[in-house]
Amino acid sequence: MIIPRKKNYKKAFRRYWQLYLMVLPAIIAVFIFHYIPIYGVQIAFRDYRPSKGIWGSAWVGLKYFIRFVNYPNFWRIIKNTLSITLYSLTTFPLAIILALMLNEVRNVKYKKFVQMVSYAPHFVSTVVVCSMVMLFTNYSNGLFNNIRAALGMDRIDIITNPDFFVPIHVWSGVWQGLGWGTIIYIAALSSISTEMIEAARIDGASRLQVIWYVNIPCILPTVVIMLILRMGNLLSVGFEKIFLLQNSLNISASRVISTYVYEVGIGGGQYSYSAAIGLFNNVISVIMVVFTNMIAKKISNVGLW
């Protein structure tokens, strides 16, 4: 083993300075816009006053974390957040199923066509997806209610009903992300050797058996990785979509951690409290990733690190 000495680094720098120079702008930008805010997270432990700045504000320890846990709606917010992420976790296998189905299509042109169409919603913005949800579910003139009316069913109010909030959020997300989500599995499926599949076929395996005993085991590592990443997001529901779909009538189901951070931080100007909630969320997410990674490694020997 070679132990690098200072001199070696000097030599390396002299030799590769142009390479270091090329990565420098990215390092600076990420440092400023990513690392400085991480450092600034200490306001969660301080009583931040804009006039005093971050360093001038007094330390208050865990005051704001305790305040959040004691907040009367604390459990409701946690429950809302979890019910959205857990519900959407149940849709996790859909992209795998779609990828397996696409993988079985023999007609290349048809396959390409289905793929291309399935990617389209990914390029539609969140604002547009949410507007479409609202336009379509409008009580008196939305497409969904018009179809119900045409079929002789009653019109129903959806966007203002807390009970429908989670399904609406999750299924519009499925529409938007399903096709795009298959790409990674299709890539994994395309790396399975055709010999293995042909051998299974010659041994008399049916198409479904090939999928079950060859294709799925082969893409399992990819599936596990995607699942670990997903678990890390169990407490972080994206802010953007919830915020757009939120209204005063469905707030009991739609107030989640990230929208609450916005409410008290940007809306209410309580910077320290809001930063504490954000940090709470981030820490739990990281713990979740580490924990899932540990379990995944024990069970399947696949992990992120």
Next chain:
Amino acid sequence: MPKSRTDRIFDTINNLLLFLLTLAFIYPLYFIVIASVSEPYAVATGKVFYLPEGLSWDAYKNVFENKQIWVGYRNTIFYTVLGTVYNLILTIPAAYTLSKRKLPGRTIIMTFFFITMYFGGGMIPAFLLRKSLNLINTPWVLIINSGVSCWNLIVTRQFFENNIPDDLYEAAEIDGASELGMFFRIALPLSGSILAVMTLFYAVGHWNSYYSALLYVNKQKYYPLQLVLRNILISNQNTMATIDTLSIDADALAVAAQRAYIAEAMKYAVIFIASAPLLIAYPFVQKYFVKGVMTGSIKG
């Protein structure tokens, strides 16, 4: 291998299900298009399902008369072009450097970027940083940010590692080329496809983003398209509801109703105008981005 009967049944069912799914993906978008060109009244009363009903361009006329939309459109083009260029200038050379296995300190630099995928300061510290840099309420806040998505950096690095043979670099080194020279003369000319993918990924991000603008910009003249859309499409939900409360004579009511129907139809037209550029562009770059995601995922 000859197709057996069960094979044919399998294929038929599979293809049929995929066809239905395709319909589910495309129909909402298709409906937006036909609703935007239909007679507003026909849309509101639920007569439009398969084809446009009584062609009308009122909705589009309304959109063209709306200044806010065009200001937003212009701003978004500006943010998207400058922002994407900024992203590419940061990402591509960085990825090239990180693709050099021999480079001392490569792992440390990579870890530096990796960490950003899991840890962040969160909404408030990010806001305060921009405030202290005096970026709030300027157009620059929507262009200059961290500039590097770790995921895109990995995909690009992977591309350089897998697609540019080391022999080329070695030959150039013997000829006395510098690292910068190799980047510009060897790596860049061979990376058209990854440049296309990264341009698309970053541009889509800029075009569709409203989060930064919502947090950091509250001057209307700097609003990007998505924020204008949000104000038109989501904040004024009650164009229809307001008529019911008006107790005015029948004629005025009819006029008000007609105006409200057009306002509703306008929403479909706005959605179409805002989404069309990306929906028209992506199929052309599609074969590249699928490859892009694949090169990135092979390592995973």
